[in-house]
Amino acid sequence: MQFADTLLLEGTPEGLQRLMEDGGIINLSEPSERATRRSKASVAIVTIFGVMGLAALDVMPIAGLAVIDAVIxxxxxxxxxxxxxxxxxxRILFMIFGMLGLSMGMDETGTARVIVETVVGAVGGIGPIAILAAVYVLTSALTEMGLNNAVAVLIGPIIIALVIELGYDPRPFIMAVMFAASASFATPIGYQTNTFVYGAGGYKFSDLLKVGLPLNIIFAALAVLIIPIFFPF
Structure with missing residues (x-):
């Protein structure tokens, strides 16, 4: 062996790290993948099914179970x-925090109420079907710009108050809010799953828009047609 020879070394990560720290060997490239810990697979599988089972039995909220699972x-x-x-x-976490801040700002400034009152007032004279469609489209549009849970909590009470004033049962309109806030596919920030897939899959914003917008339209049409069957006005 002479100076500047290139070596391919195999060993434990700790052992290779000690060689590099001694200074006699310069690391040109280090594998980023780690060895699969097959001996730990049973622990991971048991904890996953444990979370699913305990959540299904309503032992405690799934968020708390997930934290316990992560600790284990x-x-x-x-x-x-x-x-x-x-x-x-x-980046995804900061995006989520930013959208929460946006939703809080819309609530504190009264922007959400103004938007809802304007949209519902514009179609209120046409009939309940038009109001239902407007509520669904509005909720879907706001969800695509923020977070579904925040949007549902934000405009839900406003919708209830407005439709009661108009003399309609609020249940079909709340169902529209629930469906629209849970079926938004056109942007990476419309739903948490969209955000995670967007980052991990290397998608572009336009990729979600091309596939998600037609899905939003299909879901909206089906919801407006089917919701009144189960929840009359």
């Missing part, structure tokens, strides 16, 4: 703390 997986060394930290996509 970490303590069992299925995932190293460094790997878990690196797996967090901070």
């Amino acid at each position: 997986v970490m303590m069992a060394r299925c995932v190293d703390p460094e790997e878990a930290f690196d797996a967090i996509d901070w």
Whole structure:
């Protein structure tokens, strides 16, 4: 061996790291993939099914169960703390926090109420079907610009108050809000799943728009036709 020779080394990550730290070897490239911990697979599988089962039995909220699951997986060394930290996509988190701030701003300034009252007032004279369609489209549009839960909580009470004043049962309109806030596919921020898939899959904004917008239109048409059958005005 002579100076500047290139070597292919195999060993444990800790052992290779010690060689690099000694200074006698310069690391040109280090594999980013880690060895699969097959011995820990049973722990991960049991915890996943445990969360599903306990959530189905309504033992406690799934959010709390997920946190407990994550702690168990970490303590069992299925995932190293460094790997878990690196797996967090901070851009997505900041995007979610920003959309929550936007929803809170719309609530505090009264913007949401003005928008809802304007839209419902514009179609109120046409009939309940038109109001239902307007509520669905408005909720879907706002959801595509923010977060579904925040939008539903934000405009739900406003819709209820307005339709009661018009003499209609609020249930079909609330169902429209629920469906529209849960079936938004046209933007990466319309739903949490969209956001995660958008980052992990390397999609462009236009990719979701091309596929998601037709889906939104189909869901809207079906909802406006079917909701009144089960929840009359």
